[in-house]
Amino acid sequence: MFSRESVIIKDGMKLSFDYVPKKLVGREKQMEMLSLIFRSVIEDGRSETAYITGSVGTGKTSTVKRFCMDMAAYAAKSNIQLDYIHINCRQSNTGVMVMSNCIRHFDEKYPDKGYSAEVMLKDFRSFVVKSKKRMVIILDEVNSLLRSGNEDLIYQLSRMGEELSGQTISVSLILISQEYVLDRIDVASLSTFKRANTVRFDKYTWNQLRDIVSARVEEAMVVGTVTEEAIDAIVDMSADVGDARVAIDILDKAARLAEMRPKAVVTPDDVAAVSDMVSSVVNQTKLETLGRNEILVLLSFARATRKKPYVTMAEAEKTYAVVCEEYEVQPRKHTQFYGYTDTLIKDNLIVCRAADEGRAKVYAIQDVSPKQMCKKLEELMEKVVR
Numbered sequence: 327m328f329s330r331e332s333v334i335i336k337d338g339m340k341l342s343f344d345y346v347p348k349k350l351v352g353r354e355k356q357m358e359m360l361s362l363i364f365r366s367v368i369e370d371g372r373s374e375t376a377y378i379t380g381s382v383g384t385g386k387t388s389t390v391k392r393f394c395m396d397m398a399a400y401a402a403k404s405n406i407q408l409d410y411i412h413i414n415c416r417q418s419n420t421g422v423m424v425m426s427n428c429i430r431h432f433d434e435k436y437p438d439k440g441y442s443a444e445v446m447l448k449d450f451r452s453f454v455v456k457s458k459k460r461m462v463i464i465l466d467e468v469n470s471l472l473r474s475g476n477e478d479l480i481y482q483l484s485r486m487g488e489e490l491s492g493q494t495i496s497v498s499l500i501l502i503s504q505e506y507v508l509d510r511i512d513v514a515s516l517s518t519f520k521r522a523n524t525v526r527f528d529k530y531t532w533n534q535l536r537d538i539v540s541a542r543v544e545e546a547m548v549v550g551t552v553t554e555e556a557i558d559a560i561v562d563m564s565a566d567v568g569d570a571r572v573a574i575d576i577l578d579k580a581a582r583l584a585e586m587r588p589k590a591v592v593t594p595d596d597v598a599a600v601s602d603m604v605s606s607v608v609n610q611t612k613l614e615t616l617g618r619n620e621i622l623v624l625l626s627f628a629r630a631t632r633k634k635p636y637v638t639m640a641e642a643e644k645t646y647a648v649v650c651e652e653y654e655v656q657p658r659k660h661t662q663f664y665g666y667t668d669t670l671i672k673d674n675l676i677v678c679r680a681a682d683e684g685r686a687k688v689y690a691i692q693d694v695s696p697k698q699m700c701k702k703l704e705e706l707m708e709k710v711v712r
Contacts, residue, residue: 333548333590334581340546341578343571346391351541352534353389359525360393364498367408367460368401373487373496379503380527381677381692383569386502387412387466389527394462401460410462415471421479424471425450428463447482451490460496468501472511473672480511504692505671506678526679529568529635535561538570539577547581552592556580559597566695576600613675613702619658621703623666625649627676628691628699636679636688639667653707 332338339345350357366372378386394410401408413427421443429436429446432453441449454461463483465471471479480499487497501507508524530538539560543552560580564573577592579600584592616624626646630637643663650657658666667689670676677692691699 383571384527407459559594625703
């Protein structure tokens with residue numbers, strides 16, 4: 327059953343979400359900003375911090391990993407030992423789990439039970455000192471860690487970096503999150519995260535997605551098995567959300583579908599055929615658990631962002647008044663509207679982005695086009711009204 331050799335896909339690993347390309351399309355600016363931030367780690371052995379923010383599928387994790395790989399390779403040429411640890415905080419969402427990952431980078435046999443995060447922090451410090459390495463810790467999806475009340479861990483790690491800095495060894499931190507989290511960090515820790523050290527990742531443009539898909543076709547597919555029209559169709563389908571993961575997922579599934587035919591070539595028809603097979607970025611179950619007021623607030627943001635990517639709270643609230651009138655519902659007060667918005671942010675249905683200094687925060691629908699979200703929510707409201 328599995329012995330049939332693929333005639334389209336020559337390297338399926340290049341279609342994995344975990345694959346990190348040597349060159350990242352459309353993220354040259356972010357790589358340059360990271361280089362400026364972490365230059366002192368190489369030159370002076372200082373500890374640094376950076377905060378990476380942007381919605382899913384915008385290349386945050388891949389860019390940070392590629393940057394750390396390149397930085398370690400560059401350091402090695404100067405006989406500097408530099409290494410990094412990547413931790414997904416959705417999977418490891420406690421201080422103990424995070425520190426266990428950090429220590430096991432040095433000692434795979436380190437016990438996973440019986441020690442507090444404080445003890446493990448001390449052990450980790452000892453491992454770093456003994457290794458004589460400059461370490462970079464990447465806390466990916468750090469919002470999951472902060473939600474479970476682990477703000478102090480950020481402080482302890484940043485403090486460790488300050489204590490070790492200048493001893494030819496250091497501990498630097500990179501926080502990655504889809505939503506704005508710096509307002510959840512205590513003042514002592516926040517002081518190390520300078521405003522200039524925030525690196526934002528916007529959604530990919532149509533042209534950037536086109537380049538990404540073309541690059542994956544070149545790396546993963548047999549030459550001539552994916553038509554240019556198919557690539558355009560993939561980009562058209564994913565450009566609305568600006569999500570590279572969606573585009574790569576469509577490419578993967580369309581290729582596997584095309585292999586079932588005698589003429590193994592991916593065409594726009596294959597792309598159209600897998601549109602319903604591609605996993606929805608919006609969790610339908612999560613939407614169906616929302617109450618009427620939450621649906622109305624989310625619908626307000628969805629409608630408000632149909633013509634521009636981000637809106638202010640005031641703009642969304644103005645749309646909310648119109649939506650409530652449409653469904654003959656009494657609008658909630660501002661504090662309640664704000665509370666529902668905060669809940670939707672925590673559920674990863676709305677993303678909050680810090681605007682420029684002196685301006686209000688801005689908001690967007692998370693991981694799906696506003697048009698698609700509106701359709702889903704309007705269907706849910708029909709059931710609620712009935």
